[in-house]
Amino acid sequence: MFVPIQVDENSTEPMYAQIENQLRALILSGRVETGTLLPSIREFASQLQCSIITVRRVYQDLENEGLLRTKQGTGTFVAEVEQGEKDQYREKAVEDALRIAVQAALQMKLRKQEFKELVDRVIQENWSDEGGGER
Incomplete structure (x- = not known):
């Protein structure tokens, strides 16, 4: 799945924060729906032209917030949000x-x-x- 996130390399905001804030907004606005399978960490990093560690941090932070769920061997999905x-x-x-x-x-x-x-x-x-x- 393509996730419409734009990263500004010239921004003073760290890349992981830009990605995390935009993905959070997409989830909470409903533009990315509950149950949506997100790209693998490697695929998303390639799409955004950033490191795997950056995407892993974003996924972990949003999972800690309850916005994402990772199922071993299946992938990372958008969690249900009230x-x-x-x-x-x-x-x-x-x-x-x-x-x-x-x-x-x-x-x-x-x-x-x-x-x-x-x-x-x-x-x-x-x-x-x-x-x-x-x-």
Whole structure:
């Protein structure tokens, strides 16, 4: 299975952390479903052009978090994750992004009302029923 992970070799974030964070996000967002067989450590390392030790660490860390399960001789699978945990992760990811946006607005000396209008405009331009729709 191909796992859509992009590694930035120029990033200050370690490669294992980039892979781990992206794979965690794919699992918790539901883009990689429960029961999905992940590539072998060797295959995934080859795909990402990194060391086997890096992928092994990612798999072990996510297994310790309860997101992955390894069956000897069978492979590594995505574990079942409670819906509440997925919802909590989604909300936290968006909240973190909003905090970064607020900090950028403050640095640019936007007034609160200007920021709210900007957020509303971006929502209107980008929101679709496919991406979540009206709630």
